[in-house]
Amino acid sequence: MIWAIACIGLAAVAASVWRRQWIDAALAAVAALALALVCGEIALPVKPAATLDIDAKNPPHSLDGVAALRLKGDGLRAAQWDDLPARPLAWDGAGAGGIALDFPRQLALGRMFVLTVHRPPGTPARLQLVAENGWVLSEAKGEGDLSVQWLPSVAEQLVLRARLLASDGSVIDEGPVPFRVSETQPLRVQGRFGAPSFDLRALDELLASSNALLDWQISLGKALTRSETPREAIGEPNLLLVDAAWFEHATPAQRSAMLAQAEHGAALLILGANAADPAIWSRTLQLDLKPQPDKATEGAPLVMSVAPFNPSEHGPWQAAGNLLWTRQWHAGRIGWLGAADWHRYAISDPHALALWWQSTLDALGVARAEPVEWLAPDEMPLPRQRLEVCARGVKGTAVFPGLSQKLAWQRRPDRVDASCVAVWPEKSGWLQVESPDSDASSAIYIFAPTDWQQWQAQERRHATARYAARTPVAAQGRPAALPRWPFAVVFALAMLALWWRERR
Template sequence: MSTALWVAIALAIIFIVGTLRLVAPGSDGPRQLVAPGSARPLHRTALIALQALAALLLYFTLLPPQRSVEAGQLTVLTGNAALAGNTAADTTLIALPEASAPAGATRAPDLATALRQHPGSTALMLVGDGLAARDRDTALPARTTLQAAPAPTGWVALQPPATTAPGALFVVSARANGVANARAELLDPAGVVIDRAPLDAQGRVRLQGTARAAGRSEFTLRLLDAQQHAVDTVPVPLQTLAAPAPRLLVIAGAPGPELKYLRRWATDTGLEVQAQSSAGGGVMLGDTPVALTAARLAATDVLVLDERSLAALGAAQRSVVAQALRAGLGVVVRTTGPLNDTTRQALRSWGLPASGGTRAVPLVLAADPEAALLQARRGPQRPASERTAYTDDADTASHGAAPPALERFEVNLPGSDALLHDAKGAAIGGWRSVGRGRIALLPVTDSYRLVLSGRDDRHAELWSGVLAQVARALPRAPAIRLPTTPWSGERVTLCDVPDTTRVRDPAGHSVALRVDPATGTQRCAGYWPQQPGWHQLQHGDTAQSFYVFDPASAQPLHRQQLRDATAQRLIETRSSVATASDKTPGPRWPWLLAFIAAAGLLWWLERRRGTA
């Protein structure tokens, strides 16, 4: 029930009790002789009427009647309001804490306080970047507009890389605004540039880096103008987690250099690999022959076949592979020649429809970055046993050579995601999800030529990317859902929070998270980080880290997020119907004075009744 109803019920009960006290037998004390024409019944009636009047006046004192007020506009200054232009002179100016207060403006700790102090304001004008996180949950008037400041100059969007494994490539996506002919540079934690690229027409850029040892690190994304002057920098957090080496099973229809160098790369990388190939006549070369059973495939993360070994599988073996694929196995089919109908039918039965695959065309891989960037991305070289100037020059020359043109078959894979991209950005091969597993087709026949030309790094990059996209997903502990870019000094909402979860800031201070019961099954909790940097969530034996950004070190990015969040909030507000007037509680003091007068008169009559 509402508060008004509870107050009315309480006052009614008090009035009934008081009335019963007056009309009950013996309420007048010892019976006395009363002269004819006595005013005692009239006195009792006056007391009952005054009690009812006092209760009514007290109700309106506590809850005064609503009154209509004319719509008035309230101008609220937010961050960078001075850049948004002049405001109307006949409006009430309120300055929030992040705004500079000009003459005539009144300070307010937050927007909710400003609206409570000016209840007649049904039109609201926001000036500046928009609402901070503390004010976005405030109920806004239906007629709310924004006089925005100019868009910030610098990085306005950032997509940090996801958690990666040591040695893997990671991608940083970002968007800049307000800089013509700009270029972007990605710097490692030591300040060395590892990748650079120009921005496209929309200001977007994608840069790559290589994760090193397991741990948490902070890269830097730098924006340069046409004169190569630094315009803006933003931190790029990267968390690298060590993971068990994938278990690889390679079955080839015939021995060849492609299988040889694939196995060598897998062994040097530390993968648990087992390879075998058929030499004909039932002779198998390589490791111990493996039977494709459900148990063996359950202990495998990636199964690599070629078109000949796939065609040689029996119906029972294909069924076992299909079941393992749906259970999470990754399957890669590489081509050493044209695809026949049997191979295409097997791929279709496994969930990857393919057409074509009979015409070979050249494949030109994407060009390398600059030599200095390539060396910085690779990191320090592994020392040779007998290192000389000649070996160093030869190694540098081979790794600086352009990758050779390879051969691929033109295959159409509808509904699949690209496995690789060539120099022009065209998709090469593809993969699809089947149940909990993934199946891929790699139509490249001679990736080993990369190794023969001295580009073993490109060969490793090619196969590492292929296997990373299809390998069996590792079981992970339930993760707490985090926002994309948490900011220090602003509330962070964390969901799927287990009990007894604690968060530790960079200074080592730990605080327990309390789940809000109102969030239900989402189990969300609020946290206010006061320091930028890496924070760690600890629940049981599971630790999860997240990075908190500093608004001072990424001002354009923070400003743009304020603008976007405010625009979304205004869209939600405009969906309601705007009204020209509003209801607000009337003044309480007339009702209070009338209640005091009625209560005083009631006290005087009660006193006369007691002395009669």
């Protein structure tokens, strides 16, 4: 097309020059050039995109006019990246290694506190949990991830310290480990048993020592039952305990009533040590029981005797722990505990037995309903950095006495059933938060900038990697083209001028 326009234009110019019509030759040349520009496409020069070098100590508050980012080091915190729009990020010099800490910020009295340090494998190290007076409470050695545990004795607010040491004794990283130990609502237990045993006696004593509310009935004969009534109204139980003998000899109405409680959200645990009729379990719970070898044992560190009948992983039933199988039952769960003779540890190792039972109930999904659930922060709280405080079950306002602030709880679409507020703590230490309309309070520990340097670096690297994934490459836009309408106007005017001169 362009070549045809050029040839015709040259011919018109040549004809006008031959006739010595210089003005017509100029108009023909202008018309040919304008028509060629209309039919063609001329790209405007592209202005190079602005790239901003980010300083982690002084992050930008806006990216107006910035098309790309360049960064060296570990990067920014998640709260800082969330305030910036997505831009292509060139990230160089990210540090290697790093650690991450995992521990509960709130703990119920009687539960074991466990601190785990996640670290790269290959190098030996030693992890110590230290009390406020400098006494080493727990210690672990090895390569890769390390865990220490400690059992609090009273409900209080604690700030322990932990240090990660290299094989030569040098400190890799250290800092505070804050958590709160609180009293919880007592576990509400309803127990129905068809035959007495030493196991039931040991379990009764274990639950009673944990301050549980017990509605306990054991059949001693045809018309003889030993009962234990709770010290206060039990209401809806959290945990239903039955042995296999009671379930097998219960009337259909009794079984239906028990299963209906589980259907509405309670956890039902069946002690299978005295099971004798596998057909009943298959009909009622789709539980396929298989005979087990005599005197079989399983588990560590507590070795438990295996019940005469135990299920296999089939259908809705799945293994959930040491000799425990569970299945979902509408809004609740049902578990089969195929262990026996645990009473012998009640004297030889009562602490380990309590932990074993606690882990069994946790695997079953037994939970005490709390009116307000405070959520742990997504990253380490630091002074003068934005902190999101979130909780479930709160309403009205959140009050921060240490900051003299009162904020309204706001629902967040990315937090299921939770409400949040954002604050900027001024200093390290405990930050108290109250929700007067919900009659609840909590405290969040604000770390110092010098605490857990490698943990902070690891968090910044992960946050920077997530930001970089939002816009992995720069958008390849087409360069702008020169507008065509002015050349069309020039072409029309030149042709009109030629026509006028021809008519004249």
